[in-house]
Amino acid sequence: MKLLESIADKAKKNVMSIVFPEGEEERTLKGVDMLLRDKILTPILIGDPEVIRRKSEELGLEHTHEAQIVCPKSNPKKQQYADLLYDLRKHKGMTPEQALAKAEDPLFLGCLMIKSGDADGEVSGAIHSTGDTIRPALQILRTAPGVKAVSGSFIIQMNDQITPKYGSDGLFVFADCGVMISPNKEQLAQIAISSAETAQSVLGMDPKIAFTSFSTKGSAKDEKVDLMVEAMEYTREIAPELKIDGELQIDAALDPTVAELKAPGSEVAGHANVLVFPDLQVGNIAYKIAQRIGGATAIGPILQGLDGAVNDLSRGCSPMDIYYLAAVTALQAAHRKSQK
Structure with missing residues (x-):
């Protein structure tokens, strides 16, 4: 609370x-x-x-x-x-x-x-x-100046009696969980940037953004993995001030021990507090699992952009x-x- x-x-x-x-x-x-x-x-x-x-x-x-x-x-x-x-x-x-x-x-x-x-x-x-x-x-x-995509994020506060304190003391922004069904590279970048703004303006967090996948740093090959890598790289180009990494599996994004093995040297891996999901299916499922199984508090969808x-x-x-x-x-x- x-x-x-x-x-x-x-x-x-x-x-x-x-x-x-x-x-x-x-x-x-x-x-x-x-x-x-x-x-x-x-x-x-x-x-x-x-x-x-x-x-x-x-x-x-x-x-x-x-x-x-x-x-x-x-x-x-x-x-x-x-x-x-x-x-x-x-x-x-x-x-x-x-x-x-x-x-x-x-x-x-x-x-x-x-x-x-x-x-x-x-x-x-x-x-x-x-x-x-x-x-x-x-x-x-x-849409706001320079923004072409509206997205929907959720503020997630994990239940610290059930889940270890990942993120910012158990606090996250998940996106997109409510609006964009199959975002492309540019739209994923916009989701990341807008979610970082939500993290800063609403929660006062220093956003560390993970582009999530079933692969970490090339451990799997697929066009869906390629999309997340391209989106991450594009976001770095247009918003170089943000802390971003990907593609990262959820364990590598959240757990410092796993991050040392899978993504050593990353300033985001193991400490991510803004999770960008590949599409709406994944994002919607993820926040509801966190809420229903993990006992998290979920506030949203917060419209961004x-x-x-x-x-x-x-x-x-x-x-x-x-x-x-x-x-x-x-x-x-x-x-x-x-x-x-």
Whole structure:
């Protein structure tokens, strides 16, 4: 729990405004109530004010009345947001009428608020798919400068009663575990760079990045191994400041004793805390094994590469998942502000 508490405590130090497009959803209301109780951030709920008030009373929530509420249909800035959306999307054939209708869609409205500077970040996905969350973010916020690929990472805190303290005292970033199915060399490099930024901005870690494989330093020959080597080398070219190595098997990436045998002299092998997986299948399986068998805490997926702090929840999320992902989103938003 130390990881979760530290994330919340860090978010308190620079309070951000985070918009919740699913403002009428019960788990969201419970999560927001806790965020207000602990003064973690300034929440903005999108929804019908009367529905939010009634549900909050039924749930016995004490703090949601403190949240700002934006009603999509009666929002005084609706035309302003519609004009912004039309300017952004008219080259794709969007009409003013379509833009006005989209400005009432909570997922589009949340991103328009970020684009306009009326919110710092967004958390959604309790009742919407990942695609529903990412689509308006890509259309309105787009990718960050120099970034072509959006990816999804998980913060993993291993259970130190079950697993030895690998990584940064049991702390890792796993990627991509949520978005990109079969990344190519350039996309793997972008995943690595974005994951390093997540490690630094959210966790304060010095990232040591391992491009993982079933091979270590040429112990096996296959085009999938070649891809990880090429991606690692390409990442070194475009981000020479990062600590990177590969291809590495998981034992060589994590265990210093194995690393001495398989990858002697590496500054990453045996100490990796950012694990880049070959594809989405591997990444998704890896984080769920860590979570279900290893007893790890998993926070995410954290969306990376967008020109704004937008994060996606699992539809099976709990109010505490919403609480902590919102705190992560606030840290991302504060980091982005500090870089401008």
